[in-house]
Amino acid sequence: MTEVETYRHRLGMETRRSVLGDAHVDRAIANSTDFDEPFQALITEAAWGHVWSRPNFxxxxxxxxxxxxxxxxxxxxxxxxxxxxxxxxxxxxxxxxxxxxxxxxxxxxxxxxxxxxxxxxxxxxxxxx
CATH class of the missing domain: 1.20.1290.10 (AhpD-like)
Incomplete structure (x- = not known):
């Protein structure tokens, strides 16, 4: 993971938790497997760390x-x-x-x-x- 990806993941996780709540995110993480972990990382970084974290809306x-x-x-x-x-x-x-x-x-x-x-x-x- 690059430094930018690490930053986006941290920012995404913070935003994801603020929107969906800790319980939901904790369940998603607990239910994650080797198969879907790359998908979880993608949505955390892209959806939550890029789009949902933008200041425009x-x-x-x-x-x-x-x-x-x-x-x-x-x-x-x-x-x-x-x-x-x-x-x-x-x-x-x-x-x-x-x-x-x-x-x-x-x-x-x-x-x-x-x-x-x-x-x-x-x-x-x-x-x-």
């Missing part, structure tokens, strides 16, 4: 964008994970609702409808906790 803004993109792509587990992460990013339920309305227009009503069901389920779980 707030974590709230990145959260909203990410949820919309994941919903449009039909990435159900990732939608749920990032809706849960709004507790750490500052994105409100209204923000998520507005993002999913955009998904309906620009990516299709079925994608938005499904993501709304996921968000409702996650919010119910969060309220129960």
């Amino acid at each position: 707030t974590k709230r803004e990145r959260s909203i964008i990410t949820i919309a993109l994941l919903a449009a792509l039909g990435q159900d587990e990732e939608v749920a994970m990032h809706v849960r992460a709004t507790a750490n990013t500052g994105a409100s339920r209204e923000d998520v609702r507005e993002a999913l309305l955009h998904v309906a227009i620009y990516a299709g009503v079925p994608a938005a409808n499904h993501a709304i069901k996921i968000a409702k389920r996650v919010y119910e779980q969060m309220d129960a906790e």
